[in-house]
Amino acid sequence: MYNALVACRTGMGSSMLLKIKVEQVIKENGYPINVVHSNLDDLTSRKWDLVITMADIIEDIKDKVPYCVPIRNIMDKAEIKRGIEGFLEFRKNTSKEER
Amino acid sequence: MKVIISLLSNAGILIGLISMVGLILQKKSADDVFKGTAKTVIGFMIFNIGSAALGASLGNFNTLFQKGFHITGVVTQVEAATALAQNKFGTIVALVMIIGFVANLLFARFTPFKNIFLTGQHSLYFACVLTLVLKACEVNNTATIIIGGIVLGLSAASLPNLAQPYMRKITGSDDIAMGHYNLIGYALSGWIGSKVGSPEHNMENFKFPKWLSLFRDFLLSIAIVMIVLFYIAAIAAGQEVTQKIAGTTNWIVFPLLQGLQFAAGMQVLITGVRMFIAEITAAFVAISEKYIPKSRPAVDCPAVFPFAPTAVILGFLSSYAGGLVAMLFMILFKSSVIMIPSASIAFFSGGTAGVFGNSTGGWKGCIAGSFVVGILLVALPMMLYPPFVKLGIVGASFPNVDYNVIGTVLYRIILLIKPIIH
Numbered sequence: 001m002y003n004a005l006v007a008c009r010t011g012m013g014s015s016m017l018l019k020i021k022v023e024q025v026i027k028e029n030g031y032p033i034n035v036v037h038s039n040l041d042d043l044t045s046r047k048w049d050l051v052i053t054m055a056d057i058i059e060d061i062k063d064k065v066p067y068c069v070p071i072r073n074i075m076d077k078a079e080i081k082r083g084i085e086g087f088l089e090f091r092k093n094t095s096k097e098e099r
Numbered sequence: 100m101k102v103i104i105s106l107l108s109n110a111g112i113l114i115g116l117i118s119m120v121g122l123i124l125q126k127k128s129a130d131d132v133f134k135g136t137a138k139t140v141i142g143f144m145i146f147n148i149g150s151a152a153l154g155a156s157l158g159n160f161n162t163l164f165q166k167g168f169h170i171t172g173v174v175t176q177v178e179a180a181t182a183l184a185q186n187k188f189g190t191i192v193a194l195v196m197i198i199g200f201v202a203n204l205l206f207a208r209f210t211p212f213k214n215i216f217l218t219g220q221h222s223l224y225f226a227c228v229l230t231l232v233l234k235a236c237e238v239n240n241t242a243t244i245i246i247g248g249i250v251l252g253l254s255a256a257s258l259p260n261l262a263q264p265y266m267r268k269i270t271g272s273d274d275i276a277m278g279h280y281n282l283i284g285y286a287l288s289g290w291i292g293s294k295v296g297s298p299e300h301n302m303e304n305f306k307f308p309k310w311l312s313l314f315r316d317f318l319l320s321i322a323i324v325m326i327v328l329f330y331i332a333a334i335a336a337g338q339e340v341t342q343k344i345a346g347t348t349n350w351i352v353f354p355l356l357q358g359l360q361f362a363a364g365m366q367v368l369i370t371g372v373r374m375f376i377a378e379i380t381a382a383f384v385a386i387s388e389k390y391i392p393k394s395r396p397a398v399d400c401p402a403v404f405p406f407a408p409t410a411v412i413l414g415f416l417s418s419y420a421g422g423l424v425a426m427l428f429m430i431l432f433k434s435s436v437i438m439i440p441s442a443s444i445a446f447f448s449g450g451t452a453g454v455f456g457n458s459t460g461g462w463k464g465c466i467a468g469s470f471v472v473g474i475l476l477v478a479l480p481m482m483l484y485p486p487f488v489k490l491g492i493v494g495a496s497f498p499n500v501d502y503n504v505i506g507t508v509l510y511r512i513i514l515l516i517k518p519i520i521h
Contacts, residue, residue, distance in 0.1 A: 010317045012373055013218040013278070013399025020384050037377070041318070055405035072405045075275050075396055 002033045002049040002091070005065075007040050014054060015039070018074045022052055025080045031088065050087050052080075067091075110193035111143035114375055117197050121382025135378040142374025147189070149368025150182035156361040157182070159344055160325075160332060161494035167335025170434070171494065174328075175422075175480055176321075176441045177224050178365055179495035184227035187491060191240055195247035196226040200383060202252020207387065207394050215387040216255030218278040218399040219376030220369075221499075225251055225280055228483070228502040229509070235486035236513040254505055258282040259397040265289035268298075268458040269406050278397030281448045284472040284500035285455045291471060292456035292464025300461025302409050311412060318362055320442045326358030328439065400451040407454045411446075413462065414453015414469035419445040421473025429481075436484060438477045444498050449473050472500065479503035486510060 006022055008015035019037040026033050033050075036042075040061065043051065048065055055070035062068050067090060069083035106112050118139040122132040157179050164172035184192060199222055207213050216222060229247035238246065259266075259276035262285045267273055277285060314320040333341045333354045345353035387394045404411050422440025429437050449469045456468025480496035483506050487496070497503065 008401055010369060012220050012369065014401040016219070016373070016377060016380050017217055017384070017396070017398050017402075020381050037373075040316070054401055056401075056408035056411070070405070073270060073272070073275065074398060074402050 002087075003047070004033050004035050005042060005048045005051045006035055006037050007042065007051065007053050008057065010039055012039075014074055018052065018054070018071060018080075021075060021077055022080055022084075025077050025084065029081065029084075031084055033084065049091075052083065108190060110190040111140045111147070111375075113190070113193050113197070114143050114379070115140035117200075118375075118378040118382065121379055121386070125382060125385045139375045139378050142371050142377070143193075144371070146368055146371030146375060147185065149364055149366075149371050150185040152364035153179055153182040153361065153368055154186055154364075156357055156364055157494050159357055160329060160361070162344060163329070163332035163336045163341060166340045167332050167337070168437075171436045172328075172332065173436055173438050173480070173484065174441065174495045175438050175444060175477055175498035176495060177444065177497050177499060178368055180492065180497045181224050181227050182364075182368060183492045183495055184231055188227075188230050188234065191234075191243055191247075192223070192226050192230050194244045195230050195251060196222050198244060198248020199226060199251030199255065200379070202249050203255040204252075204383075204386060204391065206252055206256035208391050210256065212253075212256035212260065213391075213393050213395050214256050214259040214276045214278075214397045215383065215391070215394045216259070216278050216397045217380060217383060218397070219380045219383075220372050221278065221280050221399075222251065222255065223372065223376070224497065224499070225254065225502055228497050228506045231487050231490055231492060232483065232506045232510045233513065234490055236510065236517060238513065238517075250505070250509060254280075254501065255397070258501060259395075261286040262289070262455070265455050265458050266403075269403050269454060274395070275402065276395050276397040277400065277403070277451070279400035279448070279451060280499045280501035281452065281472065281476075282501055283504050284448070284475055285452055288452040288464075288468025288472050289455040289459050291468045292458065292460025294460070295467045296460030296463030298457075298459060298461055298464075300463050302413060302457070302462040302465065305409055305413060305462065307409075307412050311416075314415065314442060314446050317443055317446075318366055320446060321365055322359055322362035324442045325361040326355055329354035329358045329361075400447055403451060403454050407457050410453040410457035410462075410465045411450035412453075413465050414450045414456065415446045417466045418449025418452060418469040418473030418476065421449075421470040422477040425474045425477040434481075436481070438480055438484075438496065440473070440477045441498065444476055445473060448476060448499065475500050482507045483510065 006015050006019040023035055050067040051065045052069040055072045058068050058070045067087050115136050119136040122135045203216055207215055233243040262277045262282045266277055338350050341350040452469040452472035453465040456464035476498040484496050
C-alpha cells in the first residue's frame, strides 16, 4: 500500500474535489494507494510515497517529495489515471533496480 | 422531545445529519457512515472554536485601530467576518447552507442553469452574508432560512454561467465552471481584458522575485499582513492603551503575538471547515453525477491556476495595488470606516481575476482586469457594512464581489417590499 497526499495551498476547495476524483480513479482501478487530504503544511509531517496536486504548485514542492503527480484539470479522471499509472510504473522500475 | 429539540438546535448536529443522509445515499458501509458523520460534527465544532479565537484577536485589533486613528479599520477577510456571523447566527447559517445545497440540485435538475457549486466554504460564507442581510431587514428565522437558501441555490446554479465563456478560453473545454463567488468580477475582468489587449500579449518575459512565493502560502501571508497591521494600530494607539489590552505581555511584543494568534485562529477555523464540508461535498458530487444529467461542476478558483501561473502572481500584485488605491480614497475622503485590503483574498480572488483578464487581453488584460477587481474587493463591502454593524458584525467584512452585489440587491428589494407585505 502506498501513501498519497492530495493537497493544495489551503487544503480547501480545489484539493477536496481532486481528492474525490482521485479516490474514484483508485477505486475503479483497484490501485494499492491510500489517500490523505490536507494542505501543503503536511508535506513534511510524514513520509509520502507520492503527492498529487495542481500543476502550478509543483515548482515549490518537487524537491521535498519522492514523487509528484501534477494535475492541470482537477476534474479530468483520464489525466489523474495517467499520472497515477506513471507513479506505479516508476515504483516498479525502481524496485527492480534495487534488486 | 426536549432532548430532540436541544439536539437539533445545535448547528453541528444538523450538519452532521445532512452528511449522514449523503453517506447513506451513496450506499456507504455502516462504519463509513458513522465515521463520516462524527467527523462532520467534530469538524463543525473545531470551526466554532476557530471562530471564537479569530473573533477575540480581531476584537483586539479593532480596539487598537479605533483608539489610534479614531476611525474604524475593517479587515476585508472573509473568514474573520464569517467567524463573527457564526458566533451570532450559527444555526440559521447552517440551515441556509443546507437549503442552498438542495436548491442548487433542484435548480440544476429543472432549469437551464446546470452548475453544481462544489466550493463548500464559499457556500458557507455566502450563507452568512444572506443570513445577515435578511436579519438586518428584521426578517424572521423561518423566512430567512427559506429565502436565503433559495437565493443561495439560484446563485450557485446560475452565476457561474457569467464566467463560462472565459472558462472555455482558459481551460480549453466546457467541462468545469468557476465555483468562486467573484463571478461578476471575473466576467468583468475577462471583458476588460478583451478591450485593453489581446491574448497574444503573453507574459513569458515576466520574472518575479522568489520571495513573492511567500504569499502563495495562505497562512503565512495572513500572519505577515496581520502582524504589520497590529504594529501600525498599536503604535498609533500608543504605549499606554496597548499595554492596557496586552495585560502582562510587553506592549512591543503584543502585536507580534496577536498577528500570529490571528493566523492560528484562522488555521483552526479552516481545519474545521475542511473537515465538515468534506463528506457533504463528496455526497454533492455523487448525487449530481448520478441524478442530474448534463450538470457541470463549478470548482474552487485554484483549479484555473495551472493554466496561467504567471497571471496569478501578476493579478495578485495588481489587485492588491487596486485595493490600496481604494483604501487611499477612503482616507482622502475622510470616511469614518476604512476597508483594509487582505493579501490572501488578493492572491486567490485577484489572482483568478488575473487569469481571466489574461485569457482575453494578455498581460495588459491581466493587470487591468485584476486592478479593477482589486478595487471592488475593498470598495463594495462599504455597501453592506452599515446594516451589518447594526447586527454587531464589527471590524470585519465580506470582500467577495458576488456577496456584495447580490447581497445589496437582496437588501434593497426586501426593504422595498417589506412595508407592502406588512
